Structures are given as C-alpha cells and as structure tokens.
Amino acid sequence: MQSGGPNWELPLGRRDAIQASLSASNNNLPPPNSTIQNLIKLFRRQGLNVVDLVSLSGAHTIGMARCSAFKQRLYNQDGNDEPDSTLEITYSNGLKTVCPKTGGDNKISPLDFASPSTFDNTYFKLIMFGKGLLTSDQVLLAGNVEETMLLVKAYAEDYALFFDQFARSMVKMGNINPLTGYQGEVRKNCRMPN
Template identity: 55%
Template structure:
C-alpha cells in the first residue's frame, strides 16, 4: 500500500510513501544524534555516516537540500566565524560579508540559542536556493559548505547540478526520501505499524 505526498502540487517535491512500515514505540535523541552528521563533521565523515545507512553520494547531497528550510543555533556554527581550525581565524570558505552579518547575533561568547535561517534568501520556500547559497560560499553550517569545498568532485558536481536545475533536485530528493524511509525497518513483532498518520501542513 502507498500514500502520496501531494506537496508536489505546490512546486515542492512529492513522492509515493510505502505504507506498513513497523516503527519503534519510543524515540532516542542520543541514538539519532549518533547517526546523523554533526554541523562540524568533515565530508568523509558525513559520507561514511550516510553509507552506513545504505545511502550514497546522491542521497547525501539531495537530502541535505532539506536545509533550504529550517533554522540553526549560533552554537552550531560559531567556530566558522572565529576559530574554524583552532588558529583563531574564521573559515576561509565562508563569504566574508555573510560572516560579518552573522557575528552581531552570534558573538564569540553568548547568544548560543539565537536562531538563524539555514537559507536566508528563501527561508520559507522549499526550492534549490540552498545549493545556490553553497556556490556563493554562504552555506551556514560547515557540514553544508563542505559539499562544495570538501575536496570531493562528485558532491561538488551535484551541488552545481541542483543549483542549475531545480526539477532534477526535486526528483532526486523524492527518490532519496523513499530510500531513507526504508532504512532498518523493524520486523516480526517489534514496534508497531501506525494506522493513524495525520498529514501536517507546513507553510513553506
């Protein structure tokens, strides 16, 4: 059985969601944080974390495109503004004017919980602006910008492709969302199949 995500009707990617997956009856923040990339992870580390979940380079770059919406705390990217490599200097891959705009609300100390748009250009729209930001060296998190600057030609080429063609990004994102939804499903009598799944509307 399948359910369709109709968000594609509004210019955002839509996909067929397989039903019947057995999900855990509980949740673990620690368990989740162990498996997802940290804001300051290197590109090889991020690639490895995705690979361990059965996700490839295309999945990695496409799924990180979800950062076209959402926020990040100052504490998650402060090191890029002041001490990226431990020498007291800002991250040279971060656009200087963008860094200057971030510093007033993300000082060297304090303001840890201040929130910043991951995509300051179109923060409420699901589009391919995230990749255009990376090309302009305006990725907020180090783990975003390394897709372009981390020394891997494959990820850099995908950033350029998605920045140039939103339809391809949407198609790859939808496919990777289905693939991610099939990671390590529970079997037998473990977990539960949820029969009451309400659709949540988001104002992108």
C-alpha cells in the same frame, strides 16, 4: 508540501519504534561541523550514497540552526581564532551580528536565508557563493570531492533535477532498517500527542 517542493509516494505499513532514542539519533545523524569524509562515511553506514547525501542535504533549504551549530565557523574554525576561509565575508559579518563570540548560543539563523520558508534549490545556489550556514553544508562544495561538487552545481542550476532526486532519496532513507515482526507498531494516527 505547503512550502513547495517535490511530492513522493510513501510505502505504507512501515513499523515505527514505540519510543525515540536520543542516543541513537546522535550516533546516526552527522554533526553540523562534519567533514565531507565524515558525511560520506555516516551516510554509507545507513546504505545511502553520495547522491543521497547531497540531495538530502538540500532539506536545509527549510529550517533554522542554533548559533552553537555554526559559531566555530565565525570565530575559530581551525583552532587558530580565524573564521572559516570558505565562508563569504559579508555573510560571515552578518552572522556575527546574530551570533556573538561569547553567549547567544541559542539564537537562531535560517539555513537558507534567501528563501527560508520555501522548498527550492536556493540552498545549493548559496553554497556556490560561500553562504552555506553549517560546515556540513559548505563542505559539499569545498570538501574537494568531485562528485559532491558536481552535484551541488547541478542542483543549483536545475531545481527539477534536485526535486526528482530528493524524492527518490527520501523514499530510500525511509527504508533504512525497517522494524519487522512484532517490533514497533504501524501507526494508525500519526499526530503527536498534545
């Protein structure tokens, strides 16, 4: 990876769908306001366990989120016009400058503001201080599931442990529901058309 992070070997010959499906993606990807119980359920539905859930969530060490994905945490988390109590106040106030109460839904913020273009374990360190951007990030620690809490702490303390498990979980995720027979295609050119 140009941004750092682990390497892993991908099995060759996986058949890919010929067309993407927005509805299938939306049905299988957890929404950003997911509870810990919903995250666990959605990952289990794909054959992934809690270790996979936490390690793969670490991909949020890179990337951005639109304001619409986290606005409720800033202004109305529980339907009481109050911010999310698990969100660190200084971080919350900074996010409010990017994401106003009305409008601005397409403004973006980094998922990991401390090292947004480096694949590292800072994402987990931020969660430890109440600075996970999405609800689905912070509930890994604040959701009161001991296994996810312990994994967040372990990955925050040991980047090598996180890198190793992330690589394993990526391979496992890559083997979800493979197409067989004449379904899909094995791509010889993986570049997107212009």
